[in-house]
Amino acid sequence: MRSIGFLVFDGFQVMGMAALSVFEVANVIAGKPLYDIHILSKAGGPVRNSLGFSIDTAPMGDVFHDTTITTGSLTVKPAPPALLDYLRGAVTGSRRVAGICTGAFVLAEAGLLEGKRATTHWGHARSLAQRYPGVRMEEDRIFVQDGNIWTSAGMSAGIDLALALVEEDLGRDLARSVARAMVVYLRRPGGQSQFSTLLELEPKSDRVRKALTYARENLRNELSVEELADAARLSPRQFSRVFRLETGQSPAKAVEHLRLEAARAMMEEGRHPMEVIARETGFADRERMRRAFLRTYGQPPQVLRRAADNERIMGTA
Structure with missing residues (x-):
């Protein structure tokens, strides 16, 4: 013991x-x-x-x-x-x-x-x-x-x-x-940011919050405006307007940030090949994921993956 x-x-x-x-x-x-x-x-x-x-x-x-x-x-x-x-x-x-x-x-x-x-x-x-x-x-x-x-x-x-x-x-x-x-949604890997995408977006209404939660739990889906609007029980036009008003960005950009956050978390775990990470987080393929990483982080996912691997090695040394 x-x-x-x-x-x-x-x-x-x-x-x-x-x-x-x-x-x-x-x-x-x-x-x-x-x-x-x-x-x-x-x-x-x-x-x-x-x-x-x-x-x-x-x-x-x-x-x-x-x-x-x-x-x-x-x-x-x-x-x-x-x-x-x-x-x-x-x-x-x-x-x-x-x-x-x-x-x-x-x-x-x-x-x-x-x-x-x-x-x-x-x-x-x-x-x-x-x-x-x-x-x-x-x-x-x-x-x-x-x-x-x-x-x-x-x-x-x-x-x-x-x-x-x-x-x-x-x-x-x-x-x-x-x-x-303990009803902990996910054991976050150590390298994950202290600031989550959902916290940074700060949606004010329950409907937009529900749509974002739905997106995070269904990243493998297409997550079109129509799908998210249905989760929020709003028309697509009304949902897009309310979403941008509350979060300051489009639904597509918010979904991309959720995908990136989930992909980085999987890279931190170090157990999954890039193809699996791209598929599980809804990027569909490695190239689409690579472009999203370059847009947001200025680095391809391979660089961040190597940094996470080095961090684990240093931590166990």
């Missing part, structure tokens, strides 16, 4: 604890204890979180767990010295050390991110890079693995990091089962 040491301190951001549900659900699905979770603080006892209520903790002591995870706080502040000392020991005493959201600041303060690739919440990424110039900040990543050090973006990205840890430990099938049980 693998032990998880989850480090907290006064005022820690409570959303970070959502990552622990991944390990809890893994135990339930497996029908046996795969993970033993320990919530730790300097001296043990009750520790108040960002919402003002307390949770019981055990003292950190001098015992290290298989995986040590630290969360952060909504307002970045210096970490307790005892916590930093514990993390410095955990980098060799634990198999893996992770920082969720602004927990990356805690890892950086402990000196664990010097020369390492890392990420954090997009709203704090530049601050971390300025404060710790030795960190190789990748501010638009969901999570980053560099050796045995893992960091994640903010809020729900801690769940993605935890799912990746489960996948590394116990395989892709179990991680997917956990994601389904």
Whole structure:
């Protein structure tokens, strides 16, 4: 059984604890204890979180767990010295050390991110890079693995990091089962942008939002204006007008962005040939996908695929 040491301190951001549900659900699905979770603080006892209520903790002591995870706080502040000392020991005493959201600041303060690739919440990424110039900040990543050090973006990205840890430990099938049980739409690969196409479009009406959700879930379809309008229960003419008014772009351009986002995610996984990616994301063929990548990213998909492959190699080195 693998032990998880989850480090907290006064005022820690409570959303970070959502990552622990991944390990809890893994135990339930497996029908046996795969993970033993320990919530730790300097001296043990009750520790108040960002919402003002307390949770019981055990003292950190001098015992290290298989995986040590630290969360952060909504307002970045210096970490307790005892916590930093514990993390410095955990980098060799634990198999893996992770920082969720602004927990990356805690890892950086402990000196664990010097020369390492890392990420954090997009709203704090530049601050971390300025404060710790030795960190190789990748501010638009969901999570980053560099050796045995893992960091994640903010809020729900801690769940993605935890799912990746489960996948590394116990395989892709179990991680997917956990994601389904938690009603997580998709375990996002680490290299995926923190900003999703649906968030950037910011549709205001339920009808346009429904059409975009339909498009994302049916990328292999043609996704013509008529098909999307039918999903939104609007006439094609009315749908095109409302869609552009709410999102600032045409339905065709929005669909292309959704296809590109899905294609990049599949490339990050590294398991599919380009022909399969083009077919599954609705580009139909590699050439059409290549042109879309050049228009949007200024690079062909092969270049981005090689970068993703190199990132995985570096992460496991």
